[in-house]
Amino acid sequence: WMEGLVEALRTSPAAGGALERRLLNGPVALAARPPKKADALLDTFGFLPYPAGANCGFHRELxxxxxxxxxxYRYGGDDTEFFWRAQLAGHRLAFAPHAVVHYRLRAEVPAIARQFYSYGRSHPKLYRDFAGRGMPSSRLGDAARAWWTLLVHAPHLAGPADRRAPFVAQLALRAGRLVSSARHRRCYL
Structure with missing residues (x-):
């Protein structure tokens, strides 16, 4: 892992690798956060790529x-914010394909809900800080569809944990965005 990260840091002041989720996690955790193809930095917001804080490195000078x-950024997003600032200041990020971290996810539905609520709380703050630098707003239609999907799938709350987990994760994320949009006076739903 370290060799892969150091190799990428030879040509870039910051780098990140992949998070492998299958090895250490059971069906409830994987239902909430399904494994994704890990061949590039994250690009959750359609703005700038960034490494996950759980698998990143950077030069001390940076x-x-x-x-x-x-x-x-008390609720998460501090790693994303840092790497966005780095890129906006002209620094290049690299993806380290051989730096793979086996990542343990939250396995209990209440812990998953808390984590996703925190993620949601950080998104409007990121938008407040980076909208003027090109971060796109969330689309109202996408938010409406997400809330409608949650409403339609509300019966999953009575189901087994592996069916509840993705529902609760998305509900918590959307609720966190709603609360933080009001707090930061920036609509990012």
Missing amino acids: WNHLGGFDES
């Missing part, structure tokens, strides 16, 4: 130049 992670 850390010092940018002032580290923004600690005002």
